[in-house]
Amino acid sequence: MALQAASGVSRLSGWLAWSSVTSLTAALSGLASGLSLIVAIGAQNAFVLRQGVRREHVGAVVVICAASDVVLVAAGTAGLGTLVARSGTVLEVVRWVGAAVLVGYGVRSALRALPRRDPGALHPAGERPPSALGATVATTLALTWLNPHVYLDTVLLLGSVAAGHGTLRWAFAAGACVASWLWFSGLGYGARALVPVFARPAAWRVLDGVIAVVMVLVAVSLVAR
Template sequence: MLSPLASFFVTSVTAALSGLAFGLSLIVAIGAQNAFVLRQGVRREHVGTVVVICAASDVVLIAAGTAGLGAVVARSGAVLEVVRWVGAAALVGYGVRSALRALPRRDPGALHPTSERPPSALGATALTTLALTWLNPHVYLDTVLLLGSVAAGHGTLRWAFAVGACVASWVWFTGLGYGARALAPVFAKPTAWRVLDGVIAVVMVLVAVSLVAR
């Protein structure tokens, strides 16, 4: 027979593990944000900044949803509509940029392997990460509304569930950003970069289409 304290600990850990599993189920799917994190990880460029922005943003959204903001967002149809169209436009813009990078270049030096390519500015990378995170309506629907609702189902243990979901975000984005370095040998050739940028362009455009076609 467990003591009340031990019982509370066990149920809290169980709720946290449920949050961990549920959080991973929401963010592991390939999307605009994950594609961008993967690209930055392969380039080994501002990875820490990208990871922190993505994971910290998730923590804020998860906390908001757990605190009950989901119900408020659900009633703000006009706000979600604006974010939907602005987010779709931003995704298309980034998709076009990726598509242009994927095109063959006449100048062999125009597309360098990962170690020689000119790095993008930290500010520009941070702004792109913020845009892909906060201008995506799916973030609010999944993280604030859906995850917030599931957390509410855990009653007094909802914050333990939220902690598990937050851990999932940090584990995933850290693993994706820094684990992508293992692919560096594959991207030693410009052709591999063109393929990656082509895939990213398709992902970005498909996500944008899914936003405006709903």
């Protein structure tokens, strides 16, 4: 009897160890997949970078971006990706509205990149009064939820990969969510290291010019699909 009990405990311990290893492997796969999709410079990342350099509502921006990814990854893992893929009308509407938002923000960035008579106006502390929290939140939500790439990459692609992990799909999803929190936190707060560089007005013009180009290119890629 004692031998049977010991054998049962041994099998249980082995199963738990195997389950832990496979769950960790799935989570690490999700982490790598998540990072590979969000690290590329895009409209959302460019905005987070600018807010980080300005030290303006960084916490709110990071939380919105990362929390939105968590919601989208969870939705894709739960199977929403299949429904979204079948609803071409929804993606079409989001595509054109998102393109309009990106062009609008790109124009604003381009105007900020133009030389001004008062160089000090482009300094991080004196470029203009800080944007209201509400306006920043609205812009962050628009750049996140009105970008079809978010649905294609996060809901459809990550959701499909997660489904391939079977019973471990939620471990994969957890890894992808951790990737989002790590990336946006690092980008938003790590951008502060660039503040000395942006003490020069020319650096701000270059950054805004790059952001304008990124926004417009992403918008063009949306409508040209």
